[in-house]
Amino acid sequence: MITMKDIIKEGHPTLRMVAKELTLPISDEEKQLGKDMLQFLKNSQDPEIAEEYNLRAGVGLAAPQLDISKRMIAVHIPGIEEETDEPIISTVMVNPKIISHSVQSACLTEGEGCLSVDREVPGYVPRHSRITITYFDLEGNAHKMRLKNYQAIVIQHEIDHINGIMFYDHINVDQPFKIDDDVKILS
Numbered sequence: 001m002i003t004m005k006d007i008i009k010e011g012h013p014t015l016r017m018v019a020k021e022l023t024l025p026i027s028d029e030e031k032q033l034g035k036d037m038l039q040f041l042k043n044s045q046d047p048e049i050a051e052e053y054n055l056r057a058g059v060g061l062a063a064p065q066l067d068i069s070k071r072m073i074a075v076h077i078p079g080i081e082e083e084t085d086e087p088i089i090s091t092v093m094v095n096p097k098i099i100s101h102s103v104q105s106a107c108l109t110e111g112e113g114c115l116s117v118d119r120e121v122p123g124y125v126p127r128h129s130r131i132t133i134t135y136f137d138l139e140g141n142a143h144k145m146r147l148k149n150y151q152a153i154v155i156q157h158e159i160d161h162i163n164g165i166m167f168y169d170h171i172n173v174d175q176p177f178k179i180d181d182d183v184k185i186l187s
């Protein structure tokens, strides 16, 4: 089971590396890693389990954060309507790639945080508001997905990690909350 002690923190060189593509078909070990990453996100969103194991809540996780420099990410974004309980997106992406994106940018009202960053870094993190990605799932099936707004932001944060980019790299140093007026602020 993945817990916070497995997550490396800023300053660790692996977080600044460009991770390697996985060779398909992925190994059983790599498949298990993906499953463990997704399970961590589910556990971190369960109040009892998160409390029990002292997990910080997460909706995304990238393999480099576990000191594994491979292009694999997991995302688990729950549905808004509690009764449906269907997550909006819950999957592991192998070799994810942004193949196109909107000109328009968007950012989260509350800025961003990171499980590998044990401090608040205030400021808007401008990202593409819409992206089209391709990726392989753990069974090796190819996927193409269009994402917008919140989901697009989460995926971009994770893909940044496999490229050695941290969310605060995007924050305007002089004026952290300055953004162009055509940037959509998502609440």
Ligand SMILES: Cc1nc(NNC(=O)[C@H](CC2CCCC2)CN(O)CO)c(F)c(N2CCN3CCOC[C@@H]3C2)n1
Pocket: 044, 045, 046, 056, 057, 058, 059, 060, 061, 062, 065, 078, 111, 112, 113, 114, 115, 116, 153, 154, 155, 157, 158, 161
């Ligand atoms: C936005 C948010 N970021 C949370 N944490 N940070 C993360 O996920 C980091 C990645 C996110 C930071 C901004 C974009 C991607 C992890 N990152 O470092 C991986 O690279 C949350 F936990 C969270 N939610 C909303 C949904 N809620 C459902 C019920 O359970 C609690 C959960 C809390 N929303």
Ligand code: NI
Pocket: 113, 114, 115, 116, 157, 161
């Ligand atoms: Ni992060």
